[in-house]
Amino acid sequence: MKDISFSMKSNEVVAILGINGAGKSTLIKCLNRILSPKSGDIHIRPHWSNLKETNLINISSLDLVEISKTMSYVPQNVATSFPMDVFDVVLLGRKPHLSWRISDEDRDKVSETLRYLNLEDFAFRKFNQISGGERQRVIIAKAIAQDPNLFLFDEPTSDLDLKNQIQIMKCIRKIIKDKNNSKSALIAIHDINIAAKYSDKILLLNNGSIMAYGPPSQVLTEENIAEVFGVKCSISSVDKHYIRVDVDDEI
C-alpha cells in the first residue's frame, strides 16, 4: 500500500470498501500497530485532547499503551480456550488505565457500558456461553470501556446473521453519533449496502491506494463499482440519504 492519506472528523463513521486483499484490514491493523509496515511510515495528526498535536506523529514512536488509550480495535471475532465472565471481558478494556486494583470508577464504567449495549443480563455469563452476535457486542463494549477516540472495526458483521448485522451497525452508529463524546469509527467491511446505509463516508481502496473518498452517493457509482469489484450493478436512491446497490452479474 502506498500514498494513502485521508482525514476523519469526530462523530463520523467511515467504511473502507475494496476487494479481498485490497488492504482493508491491513490499513486498520497498521493504525494500531497490530501490523508494522515492512518499509515506510504511518503518521497521524490527532486532535484528541489526550494526544493533541499539530504536527504529524509517527505511529511507531508511540507505545502500545498510549495507542490503546486512543484507538481500540474490534476484530471480526474472538475465540478463546479460557473464557471469562462477560463483565470481566469488558473490564479488560480498562486494562490500559489501571495497574493492579480495579477502582469503583472502572467497575461503574463497565456496568454503564453493559447497560448502554443492553448486555446487563449477560454480565455474569461466560463469554463462550452467549451467541455470536452477543459476543460481538461484548467485544464492542470492551472497546467502549477502553474510552478511545477512534474505533477500528475489522469486518464486524461478517460472521453474523442479518438481524445481528443490523444490530451491530446500529450499535456502532449509536456510539459514534452520541454528541456527548467525540468519537469516530473506521470500519473495514464487505457488504456494500450495509456500508452505504450506516456510514457517513466511504473509502474505496483499489490496488493498494485510495480510488475515491467521500459520501456514499458520490463514491458508490456504477463505474467505480465496475472497476473495483468487476461486477455490473444498478444504483437506486431509496430516499435523499440512502442509496441501494443491486448487483446483476460479473463483467
Added chain:
Amino acid sequence: MDSISLQHVEKGKYQLLIILGLAVFTLLSAVFALGLGSSSNLDMVTSWKIVISDTKKFFLNIDTVADNLWYNLTACISSSSCEDRSLLHGIEREGTNIQNAIIWDWRFPRILTAIVGGIALAVAGALMQGCLGNPLVSPLTLGVASGAALGAAFAIVLGFTILSIPELAIVANAFFFSLVVVTIIIQLGKIRSISAESYILVGIAITFICGAIVSTMQYFATDAQLSQLAHWSFGSLSRPSGGNVILMGLILASLLPTALKWSWDLNTLSMGGDEFAISTGVNPSKIRKNILIVSALMTSIVIAFTGLIGFVGLAAPHMSRLIVGNDFRKLIPCSGLFGAFLMIFADTLGRTLFAPIVIPVGVMLSIIGGPFFMYLLLRRGGHH
C-alpha cells in the same frame, strides 16, 4: 455504585474467601500429613504433640536456634570432625531422638517439598497455559523436563557430571540441561513473529530429541543404571534435603511476584489472543517470552530435585479455573494452593497406602488425580 458493579465486587469477595479457605485447608492437610506414617513407635497424637511442643520451643528459644544455625554455618566449615547440630540442640524435647528424626528430618522436608513443588509446578502450568492460549499445555510441554531427564541420564549412565559433589551430581546435571532448554526458549523468543504454536511444536521436538538420546543410553546401560534412571524419572519427594527445599523455596519466592505482576497481561492474552492483546496495550511476544522463561525456571528448579512430576501442572490450573474462573490475579494463587494440596495428598497416600513400600508421588498423582480430573471436566459437559 451500580448494582452490576456491586454484584462483581461480591463475586470477587466470594472467590477470595474460597482461596483463603483453600489455603487453610492445605495448611491443615500438611499438619495432618505430618502425623501420618507407617512408623510403629510414633502414632498420630504423639506426632502432633511433638510438632506443637517443638514449634513452641522453637519460637520461645529463638536465640538458641539462631546460635545453632550459626554454629552449623560457621564451625562446620573450619573443622572437619563436626556434625551439624539440630536447630533445637541443647533444649529439652518432648519426643525421643528417633521420633524427632522421623518428624523433622524425614516427614517435614518431604511435606515442605510437596508444598513448594506443588506451588511451583501448578503456577508454571497456569502461566504457560495462559500465555500460549492452550489448555493442553503443562510445564513438561516445552521440553524443560526432558532436558532434565537427559541431564540425569548423562550423570547416571555416562558418569558425565557438571558438579563433582556426589549428592548433587544428578541434580546439577538435570538443572543445567533444563537451563539449556530455557536458553533455546529465549533464543526462540528473539524471532520477531514467533507464534504460540511454534513454542509448543519446538517443545515437542525437544522432547522427542531428548527422549531418543535417553533411550539410546538406556540401550547400552547396565541393569543398575537402568533402575536408577527409572527411579529418577518416577518423581519422588524423598530426595530433597531440608536445605534443598529452602533453596527451592527461595527461588520460587523470588519468581512468584514477577508472575503475579503479569496477571492483567495474561488475562488479555489468554482471553483474546495476540491482536486483542495489542489493541489493549499489551505486547504479546514480549510478555509470552518473559512468562515462558519464568515458568521454565520454576519447573526446572523443582524437577531437578524431585524428578519428573507432570500431572499437577496440568490439572491444578484447570481445577482452579472451575472455582475462580480465568482471572489470573486469582488463578495464580489458587492454582498454587491446589498444586500444594494435590502433592501433599498424593504423597501422603503414596507412603501410607502400601506402607512400608512408598509409591512415588509422580505415579500416585496420575493414578488418583487423573480420574478425578476427568470426572470434573466431564461433569461440566466437556466445555473445556
